[in-house]
Amino acid sequence: MWIQVEINLAPRQRGYHLITEEIYRAAPQLSEIKIGLAHLLLQHTSAGLTLNENADPSVREDFERFFNRLVPENEPYYTHTYEGDDDMPAHLKSSLLGCELTLPITDGEFNLGTWQGVYLCEARNRASGRTLILTIQGE
Numbered sequence: 001m002w003i004q005v006e007i008n009l010a011p012r013q014r015g016y017h018l019i020t021e022e023i024y025r026a027a028p029q030l031s032e033i034k035i036g037l038a039h040l041l042l043q044h045t046s047a048g049l050t051l052n053e054n055a056d057p058s059v060r061e062d063f064e065r066f067f068n069r070l071v072p073e074n075e076p077y078y079t080h081t082y083e084g085d086d087d088m089p090a091h092l093k094s095s096l097l098g099c100e101l102t103l104p105i106t107d108g109e110f111n112l113g114t115w116q117g118v119y120l121c122e123a124r125n126r127a128s129g130r131t132l133i134l135t136i137q138g139e
Helices: 020-026 028-032 057-070 087-097
Strands: 002-009 015-018 035-042 047-053 100-106 116-122 130-138
Touching: 002 020, 002 028, 015 057, 020 028, 020 116, 020 130, 028 130, 035 047, 047 057, 047 087, 047 100, 057 087, 057 116, 087 116, 116 130
Parallel strands: none
Antiparallel strands: 002 130, 015 116, 035 100, 035 130, 047 116
């Protein structure tokens, strides 16, 4: 069985946001899958997806600080600056983090580790909503 769902995520402030539960709410069909795979594609070039710690919020704060040091704004060598100081750094962060995940499904849920959750990694200061495509293959 194949299922595909477009998930429209509300605009969020810059940072690292857990979206696992939001995905479950937007895709109730997931609960019908006994065994399978879920592929998540974020259709944007200035945000990313990652799988990481879902319990301690300080992890998300540390992600923000680390990536801001790794990819600073206002570098004189950036030429792609049409959409603001955070634009080119957002593209770089998106490429470093990636915009897709593939997750196993077991008994209607992502088969994640105890402390794992799906993050939307928002790299723009004033981003619009984001679109996520969830493609499920399973039985």
